[in-house]
Amino acid sequence: MLNLFRGECYKLRKHKPFYICTLIGVCIALMLYGTLFMVDNLEQMESQETQTDFSVTVSVNEETGSTDTPESNSAGSTIPMSQQIGIVGVIEQMLSGSFVSFIMILFVCIFVIGEHSNGTVKNVVGKGYSRKTVFLSKLLATEMAALLMTLIILGGTLLFGAFFFGKSGIQSMNWEDLAAFTGMHLLFAAALTAIATLIGEITRSLAAGIPISLAVVMFSTSLTTGLDLLFQNLNLDWKPSDYWLLDLQTTALAEIVKQDFIIRGTALSLAWLLAAVLLGMLHFNKTDIK
């Protein structure tokens, strides 16, 4: 297994989609910051325009003897969007939102399914390794790459944050919460990677694997919300969204401080990870290599 893992690591080093996907992730973080500051500028411009309008209004009001308007208060007390969201907000957008999951899943599909579409899986199967070992080594390398990608994107987001917000932005962050949040997210990412690997293993086609995996990221939370409502209408006290990874991921930051969330999140991530690994292994063991 160690030999196979070494081979996978070498492959990963030479695998361009890994670098491209990681770079895209970092660029998205940069774009998010850029958008924030663009919104700040727009708001600033809008507020300046409002103040100009206000001066006209005041002049009208002077005639009536009134100088106090509600607009004057609101215009003066606006906090810039970038300050409201901050570095943590961008990290939350990146990790708890779909950005990193999308990129990660795209990479996993290309990496896993590529073996079948290139036919390179035939170079490993039947070389003295059991199918189980082949699958596990592939999964292990994919997990490693996906987690590395997540950490690099996180690192990039922090770096850009430091660049845009300066020292004060970094100092105002709660590092303990961020560490817990990152840890939780890595667990979710590991489980999600295993699920994407399973989908890739079953479909064995980029044309099917990528859309299915992306659909899981995009629509699964809507589906669980729908199911929640359905169960609620049926007077059943069970919420599927409580057990689905992506739902947990979207609520991670808000609930990170709660210990029971960490326990539940860890247990569910491991359960999903284990289920995906077992199913993937079973499928790889039973299905013919084309």
Added chain:
Amino acid sequence: MEYILQTKGLTKQYGKHTVVNHVDMHIEKGDIYGFIGKNGAGKTTFMRMVTGFAAPLEGSMELFGSSELEKQRVRIGSLIEQPGLYGKMTAKENMEIIRRNLGITKKHAVDEILEFVKLSNTGKKKVKNFSMGMKQRLGIAIALFNNPDFLILDEPINGLDPAGIKEIRDLLLKLNHERQITILISSHILGELSKIASRYGIIKDGRLIEEFDAKDLESRCRRCLKLSVDDANHAAAILEEKCHISNYDVPEPGTLRLFDGLDRSWAINRQLIQNGIQLKESYLAGQDLEGYFMDLLEYGQFQQNGKLNSHGTYTAQGKGGKNA
């Protein structure tokens, strides 16, 4: 007799379609076994079962005399259909992955194998830009990397130009002679296959209809005088007594094939007629190997000069002698 591969009743089904049907194959050590069959006859599926890419529905197989297949498959090198290559990597990078996967510690092994298949000078050229022949040779390099004792090649010369075909042929002969590697090779280019194969297996509609060696094939394709007569037994007796010809066979009732005396066919015909034999036809016949295979695949000629066993596999009944 040491068998490298021996299968018994190997069967594979996809849905309701039986792709490989009770195949009993025997490959001896040192053989270059030419596996012949039309498209969809079951060649690739059979090879995939041997290499472990597909699981058989029924039947058993032994590799190197052992039924511990997973363990024995380490000794197999294979190139099934297209070689499994990373198009965006160089030949060396592709081989580096294989080296690591196989746990080969010798770093020069990559250069050596690339040198062996004449791909050492490809430098930074990406595999996707390789010619078909280069890709096939790289596929063979991958198959050879673990120093296999048994090489399974599925149509390795498909799509190659004559020079490429010759290169692969020379390479395979070199491997067989110098490294004593047993080879199972399928190809549609029968003439080419006949230049290297020492033994043949013919598969039709999933059934292995015949297994024979190269000498056997040669004798079957020999030039002969084909006679169509009313009484083959009587004609045979006349041939032996009056014409002193014993090298003949009776492939089907009423037909004789004479392998001697081809230059005095007129005298043989006269002798038969003078002894009361009704001679309906007399002509010189002979086939090239490709024609013989085509007849076999098209018309199932095997039914005429042999018998089918319980699984439909043909058993040859000797050659050249008195098979009447």
